[in-house]
Amino acid sequence: MPVGFKLRALQTAAAAAYGAAVDASASVAPAPARNLHRFANPGRFLRLSGKVLPYLAAAALAVSAVGLWWGLFRAPADWQQGDAVRIMYVHVPAAWLASLGYLGLAVCAVLSLVWRHPLADLAAAEIGPVGAGFTALCLATGSLWGKPMWGAWWVWDARLTSMLVLFFLYLGHIALIRAFDDPQRGYRAAAILALVGVVDLPIIKFSVDWWNTLHQPDSITLTGAPTMYVGMLYPLAVCALGFTLGFAAIVVARLRAAVMERRIRALLMARAQEGRMTEGRMTDGRMTDGRAAGAS
Amino acid sequence: MSRPVMTRKRRRLILVLTCLAGLGGAAGLTLSAFSDNMVFFVAPSDFATKAPKPGHSFRMGGLVEAGSLQRATVDGKPVARFRVTDGGATVNVQYGGILPDLFREGQGIVALGTLRPDGSFLASEVLAKHDETYMPKDVADALKKSGHWNPAEGPPPPASTWNTLEVGRADAAKADAGKRAGG
Numbered sequence: 001m002p003v004g005f006k007l008r009a010l011q012t013a014a015a016a017a018y019g020a021a022v023d024a025s026a027s028v029a030p031a032p033a034r035n036l037h038r039f040a041n042p043g044r045f046l047r048l049s050g051k052v053l054p055y056l057a058a059a060a061l062a063v064s065a066v067g068l069w070w071g072l073f074r075a076p077a078d079w080q081q082g083d084a085v086r087i088m089y090v091h092v093p094a095a096w097l098a099s100l101g102y103l104g105l106a107v108c109a110v111l112s113l114v115w116r117h118p119l120a121d122l123a124a125a126e127i128g129p130v131g132a133g134f135t136a137l138c139l140a141t142g143s144l145w146g147k148p149m150w151g152a153w154w155v156w157d158a159r160l161t162s163m164l165v166l167f168f169l170y171l172g173h174i175a176l177i178r179a180f181d182d183p184q185r186g187y188r189a190a191a192i193l194a195l196v197g198v199v200d201l202p203i204i205k206f207s208v209d210w211w212n213t214l215h216q217p218d219s220i221t222l223t224g225a226p227t228m229y230v231g232m233l234y235p236l237a238v239c240a241l242g243f244t245l246g247f248a249a250i251v252v253a254r255l256r257a258a259v260m261e262r263r264i265r266a267l268l269m270a271r272a273q274e275g276r277m278t279e280g281r282m283t284d285g286r287m288t289d290g291r292a293a294g295a296s
Numbered sequence: 297m298s299r300p301v302m303t304r305k306r307r308r309l310i311l312v313l314t315c316l317a318g319l320g321g322a323a324g325l326t327l328s329a330f331s332d333n334m335v336f337f338v339a340p341s342d343f344a345t346k347a348p349k350p351g352h353s354f355r356m357g358g359l360v361e362a363g364s365l366q367r368a369t370v371d372g373k374p375v376a377r378f379r380v381t382d383g384g385a386t387v388n389v390q391y392g393g394i395l396p397d398l399f400r401e402g403q404g405i406v407a408l409g410t411l412r413p414d415g416s417f418l419a420s421e422v423l424a425k426h427d428e429t430y431m432p433k434d435v436a437d438a439l440k441k442s443g444h445w446n447p448a449e450g451p452p453p454p455a456s457t458w459n460t461l462e463v464g465r466a467d468a469a470k471a472d473a474g475k476r477a478g479g
Contacts, residue, residue: 076434079431080398081398081426114309149426151423156336195316211334212335212339212357214406216427229431232432
């Protein structure tokens with residue numbers, strides 16, 4: 001078998017990272033874990049997230065629905081912008097979550113590089129596409145607002161440019177983390193990219209204060225009263241909460257799928273190894289059938 | 297808790313933090329070095345030092361001065377003349393084309409164009425800059441009626457004076473306007 005060598009290498013890697021998970025599925029009590037590593041166990045993550053996810057998803061849908069209905073239909077129109085102001089109820093939460101998602105990538109990167117947290121790598125791989133989606137939503141809605149209000153779909157000012165750079169950082173991360181045959185190398189490279197890219201976050205945040213930009217400065221600041229009417233501020237807050245819950249729910253669901261996928265792969269590897277040792281007459285296709293399903 | 301494992305982790309943590317600090321410092325220095333070149337537009341006060349020679353195009357920004365806007369039609373095309381100020385200096389602007397919806401006196405704008413020898417600005421593109429104010433129409437009307445804000449003169453009063461203003465009913469607006477005018 002030409003794949004034999006690669007198979008064994010992969011299996012070693014998978015077993016190293018997910019051996020604990022396979023053990024946990026046999027309900028072996030894990031060794032007393034130290035603070036951080038308590039949450040590093042994929043088996044425990046699956047159990048906990050399985051309970052939380054339905055509530056998280058329901059809350060995300062309900063809160064987003066209320067927020068969007070409030071913002072799009074009930075909130076007052078702006079005295080200058082008219083109804084175009086309603087784009088804000090999608091644009092602003094999407095922008096916040098684009099930055100927050102990237103901060104999440106950076107936190108995963110530190111957990112991965114320093115503590116070799118096995119879930120952090122998987123989480124980084126799953127946060128990336130979601131964050132990129134929210135960044136794209138932010139850029140698209142901003143463009144739709146910009147044309148009627150500013151008179152331009154796009155301008156190269158510091159806020160818009162730094163946000164576009166964030167989008168490219170996400171795309172680079174998505175590509176890099178999947179670019180290697182050995183997943184561990186991809187995780188390492190992507191973690192470094194995530195940490196380098198975190199420099200962009202303060203630039204995005206303060207671009208409107210440091211430089212002349214066409215983009216307006218923040219309406220909601222820590223120091224002053226919000227320069228936004230409360231009738232607009234409340235639906236924005238509800239939308240932001242709903243979108244945040246939605247972001248979390250999507251990431252948790254994807255992460256669960258990724259953990260289970262890894263488990264199945266590890267089990268299949270073990271079966272394949274077993275079959276090879278007994279000079280198995282079975283083909284790969286048959287092996288995947290009964291045993292893997294029974295084991296999961 | 298075995299000692300060597302802790303040391304390795306700590307070493308990796310210190311390495312990551314050091315790299316981040318170095319990177320942050322480098323980015324900060326780069327940005328501060330380029331900060332003069334990162335302006336999206338030049339204010340009229342800075343024309344003497346930052347604007348290119350006449351004939352070279354650049355972006356200029358400021359507030360449209362109250363009472364300065366004149367619209368005309370030349371050969372069937374709309375032409376607007378107005379003055380743009382940043383509080384310190386004022387420049388005459390001429391623009392042939394359709395102005396964006398948010399354009400009005402008192403609004404911040406960014407115009408792309410060239411300086412002419414007489415010091416006026418010939419714009420080829422005018423963008424309206426929206427400020428950070430989000431205000432419903434009835435609140436804006438109440439502020440205007442009560443004399444607290446003339447949008448043509450500049451930005452609205454401090455947000456805390458209006459962002460919770462109750463003007464759901466017309467009589468409430470009138471009462472509020474009366475109270476504010478009296479006080």
